[in-house]
Amino acid sequence: MTSATQGAAQGFIELGLSDTILKGIDFAGFDKPRPIQVQTIPAAVEGRDVLGLAQTGTGKTAAFALPILERLREHRKMHPRALIIAPTRELATQIAEQTRALARHTGLKVITIFGGVSQRMQTSALRRHPDVIVGCPGRLYDLYEQGFLHLDQVETLVLDEADHMFDMGFLPTIRRILKQLPNNRQNLLFSATMPLDIRGLASEILHDPHQVELTIRQPAQTIDHALIAVSEDRKRDLLDRVLRREDCHSAIVFCRTKHRARRLADQLWKNGHKAIALQGNMSQNARDRAMRGFREGKFRVLVATDIVARGIDVQGVSYVLNFDVPMTSEAYTHRIGRTGRSELAGKALTFLTQADKRWLKATQKMLGREIRRHKEKGFDSGYNERNAPQERVSGAFGKKAQGKQGPPKKRRGPEPGRKRDSRRGGARGSVRGSAHDPANSASKKGGGARRDGRR
Ligand code: AMP
DSSP, X not given: OOHHHHTGGGGGGGGTOOXXXXXXXXXXXXXXXXXXXXXXXXXXXXXXXXXXXXXXTSSHHHHHHHHHHHHHSSOOOSSOOEEEEOSSHHHHXXXXXXHHHHTTTTTOOEEEEOSSSOXXXXXXXXXXXXXXEXXXXXXXXXXXXXTOOOOTTOOEEEEOSHHHHHHTTXXXXXXXXXXXXXXXXXXXEEESSOOHHHXXXXXXXXXXXXXXXXXXXXXXXXXXXXXXXXXXXXXXXXXXXXXXXXXXXXXXXXXXXXXXXXXXXXXXXXXXXXXXXXXXXXXXXXXXXXXXXXXXXXXXXXXXXXHHHTTXXXXXXXEEEESSOOSSHHHHHHHHTTSSGGGOOEEEEEEEOGGGHHHHHHHHHHHTSOOEEOOOTTOOOXXXXXXXXXXXXXXXXXXXXXXXXXXXXXXXXXXXXXXXXXOOXXXXXXXXXXXXXXXXXXXXXXXXXXXXSOO
């Protein structure tokens, strides 16, 4: 028995992984295999196709990365042998980082390919014979068309967050990529939800797949999540108050639109919070700086939109704050899954206005239970059933109340119509933030960090 198999990776031995891979698991600091890993790895190591219905935060990356590494480690080839396609640059980067850590003792090369940055570094990385490519569909296909990316030796294809890729309109590009891959490859498809289009794609490309399904509609048990009723115009004060709680070391705040995210991050910064926006209008460099700054604890608050934040993994996020409710009920589970990750405890609070009643009904139905209500002691939430606007109908906003009226509450004047513009600790991947002291805001000290992540 080697040191790797004696170590924390013990539970992984039974999954059919070799010593070299077990050492990588030890290096990554994994303790015992997560349920999705137990269910996926043995079948994938055997070479079977896998259909995984699971959200991020469950350990899904290692569930597909470990079998890939196990199967690749024996031989080397000129061209990439594993292709992992993910919807966002952030997710691709995260998958590559984790895969590299797990591949530490294998000598396998992992590179990332995505748009928004110069392709020069990527083409030169491709010339150095990488074994595993993690990338986003658009740039992958671009580089294939330009003759830089060779897909004829791909043995394993992973489609990660397939439903998200579909939402983002990537399906046609993915289909073009699929046509260039050898037919006798292994396919691993992971998706948090299984809408019809994804089911169709899965049945087209997967052969007798081993199916893994985790209870994806339920947030992790480690997440304490609640709703707080508030009027639109009191949301910012409420946010300020929650961010000053002693247990709020770091938070991800979700907004409905890029514009709202940017504006809110600016306002928070002015109020002394070390906040940074993460939204799709930012350049790749600015997005990287924001993520890095948040991971390293330079920023305590990440104000994000769904598109960029989905799938991001930062250990130790103490709060997820839904400043705006998400568009769908499924997105609720995704968002609050940014905290309570990897079996750590986390809190989530959703700011609920009158306009969000329909969303609430659908979400509670999906969860099969009511979400706990929280009242902030001594805070005037401005939430007034009587004067509140009507439930938001898809795409509409700012309508006057017509809906069912609840009991009258303390009056604060009518709520204005809402606008709908809408890793572990130490050096790697942990969010380190100190308890926020309102009287001595961290940002007042400056720390040399600018809001956009530049120094
Ligand atoms: P994922 O769902 O792949 O985004 O993983 C969520 C987080 O769990 C990542 O930070 C992983 O590094 C971590 N993780 C995955 N598997 C394990 C494991 N077996 N033991 C400890 N941490 C893990």
